[in-house]
Amino acid sequence: MLKKTLIGAAVMLALGTFVFGRDVFSYATTWGGTVRNAVKSEVPLEFEIERARTEVENLVPDIRDMMHVIASAQVDIDHKSKEVDRKTGALDSKKKAILALRNDLDTGRSEFVYAKHSYSADDVRKDLEKRFKLYKVAENSLESDAQILKAWQRTMTANQEKLDAMLTAKQDLELQIEQLGARLRTVEAAEATATLDFDDSKLARAKKLILELNKQLDVRERQANLEGQVNGLIPVEDSSEPTESSITNRIDDYFGPRKSLADSDGSVADSGK
Structure with a gap:
């Protein structure tokens, strides 16, 4: 399987070299970068923010190791x-004993008593020589331990500073991530408001319906007026039209007061007789 894969890769490389020549690697690199950017641009920002939060959380094991x-180091330094x-x-006690023996020898005595035992001056001198050698060994050991202690303290101080810097950076990154989340929510809210489309078709339909209803009522009113004329009703509502009463009054005004039938020679109907 591995052999087939290698052969396939070699064939693709040879084909690419044949088509693109020396620029095959440039084409491959550019294509790879384009694909990578295209895929990355399709990743939701929520996922990227969560990925950043995960990356920050991944710092916790290193921080715990550093704390350990x-x-x-603190325990070792204390010890x-x-x-x-x-x-x-x-070493201070050794020094005091050496100086005490040194002072005794300066007295010039030939015998000394310590803890109820007698020692000659030569014994004291030999013991002083031995004590002095042991003192110098202990002094060197103390100096070495003191240097080790200082080195440990410097290392612990440097590690403590790194830990403090790491904790500060972690807190700062967490704050930045929270700010990114807040900004994303703000942008999403703005986008939702900007893309809010009001469907005014319902409003248009309501207006059209009201207009149609008004037209229907106008038609019915006009039709009712026309039906009244067809039925022979006197349009008493319209005072501008002349009526029978008004025409008789105008005739009386023109010909004089009307005479009774008894006083007249006859009616128009009888005049033909």
Whole structure:
């Protein structure tokens, strides 16, 4: 399977070299970058923000390891500091004993008594020589321990500063991620408001319906008026049209007061007789 894969890759490389020539690697790199950018642009921002939050959370194991190293260093420093203090006290005691023997020898006596035992001046001198050698060995050991203690303290201080910087950076990144989330929610809210389309078709239909109803009522009113004329009703509502009463009054005004039938020679109907 691996052999077939290698052969296929070699064939594709040879074909690409034949088509594009020396620029095959440039084409491949550009194509790869384009595909990568296209895929990345399709990833939702919510996912990217969550991915950033995961990356920050991945710092926690390293931070805990650093805390463990610092805690162990603190314990070692405490123990070493106590050891240095103990050795310092013991070295001071050795120094006092050496100086005491040194002072005794300066007295010029030939015999000395210590803890109820007698020692010659030569014994004291030999013991002083031995004590002085042991003192210098203890002094060198103390100096070495003191240097080790200082080195440990410097290392712990540097690690503590790194830890503090890491914690500060983590908190800052967490704050930035929260700000990104807030900005994203603000942008989404703005986009939702900007893309809110009001469907005014319902409003148009309501207006059209009201207009149609008004037209129908106008038609019915006009039709009712026309039906009244067809039925022979007197349009008493329209006072501008002349009526029978008004025409008789105008005739009386023109010919004089009307005479009764008894006083007249006859009616128009009788005049033909």
